Amino acid sequence: MVEIKTPQQIAKMREAGLVVAAIHAATREAAVPGATTKDLDDVARKVIAEHGAKSNFLGYGGFPATICTSVNEVVVHGIPDTKTVLKDGDIISIDAGAIIDGWHADAAFTAFVGSGHAPELIELSRVTEESMWAGIAAVKSGNRLVDLSKAIEGYIRRQPRPASGKYGIIEDYGGHGIGSEMHMDPHLLNYVSRKRGKGPKLVPGFCIAIEPMVSLGTAKTHVLEDDWTVLTDDLTWSSHWEHSIAVTEEGPLVLTAPDGGRAKLAAMGITAAPDPLA
Template sequence: MVEIKTPEQIAKMRAAGLVVAEALKACREAVAPGVTTGELDEIAAKVIADHGATSNFRADHGGLWFPGVICASVNDEVVHGIPGGRVLAEGDFISIDCGAIVDGWHGDAAITVPVGEVAPELLQLSRVTEGSMWAGIAAVKRGNRLQDISRGVESYIRRQPLPPKGKYGIIEGYGGHGIGSAMHMEPHVLNYVERGRRPGPKLVTGMCLAIEPMVSLGTPHTHVLEDEWTVKTNDGTWASHWEHSVALTEEGPLVLTAFDGGRAKLAELGITVAPDPLA
């Protein structure tokens, strides 16, 4: 079952989304050579606590305990990297995923941040991944199907010029999800159109989805490390991960985890966002 939210519930999710936005902003500003991923985790934890929210990452997930309030995935780590003593170095590439709960309602978002000066193809990888996220968000319209989001993400990536070495691999098996009274809910939102898969449910007012493309400079295939969390590319190519949580309202989409509700980015795509219920 897909959970449908009331306007009042979406307002609470907006509050949670803004906490996530603040935590990611603080982490982005702190990323630098010599900083540990554990220090970034502490920064995000303080922001979450200071806003009276709680973490939805540092919790039991189906029998597996995740110890951080962020996932810190560096270089060839795609998602679910455990924060700790790893020291970031010049030229590294880190994806930071964060979530928060306010009054029982969840927010979830991710960014990719270069550490100092990085290779141009990595900056382009991040731009392509972020751009595909916005293309997916642009497909969050009443009457569209779930698969329209997947098609929006994939078609954007496929249109981009290939990097000098390698290709863009859309990570298989991982994707976005419904979000609301829990962090991970139905439906699963693939970042590509899978042959033979039904187009999925129609998008209706009150649906809230986390759109999160993950793209590598090579393979779409991954494996999980012995820590049972960290996901790495099979060929060792580096990856980028971007995510926003989005609500579909009567007035259109609202990006819950963007400070401006997604107004600037979606305006570039000819889309007007819904009014901010907390404005």
């Protein structure tokens, strides 16, 4: 069952989305050489408290932190700690969420620590982020879930191959419905699978988190003994981007973007929905 939200519920999700955007801004600034991933988690906790929100990561399935901090070959679900010290040249995916009055938002971005990053890492992040926006551009009433998968995979496949030879579209993890819970139906693959069919039709009130994960090598992953940390099998570095989006009568609303996705979508020839909080 896909949960369809009312405009009032979407407005609450937008409130939560702006908290997530604030977490992203604060942790991006704090992701500097010498900082620990626990330092970033402390920053996120402070932002959540300042906004009167709740964390939807802390305690989720036993997860012990407020954000996920996934460095280099860690794809997703890295646990913040005091031992992981960021170094010049690292990349880190910061995944954060928030709850306002029972309604959720969830988003992630890849940050560059320090300077001197290899061009292929910069391109990896760009390709991953732009594939997310390609998926967002397909979020419109009447489309099917598979249209998002096609858009994401299609964008990645059209890009020039990196020096490593290929981009790996991570297979075991993807996007998800979001609303009164953080993870809900439907599951969104970042590639097209004939076994999955077309998926549900997008209608106003449909909300989805789009989150491509792409590596410089394999699409295969494994989980460490902590039952959370996900690494690429070949230890190639990866990028992860995510936004939560709502389908409305007026178009897509990017719940976790500070401007609701207006500027980026306009550059793609798409009109974003009005911000319900404006």
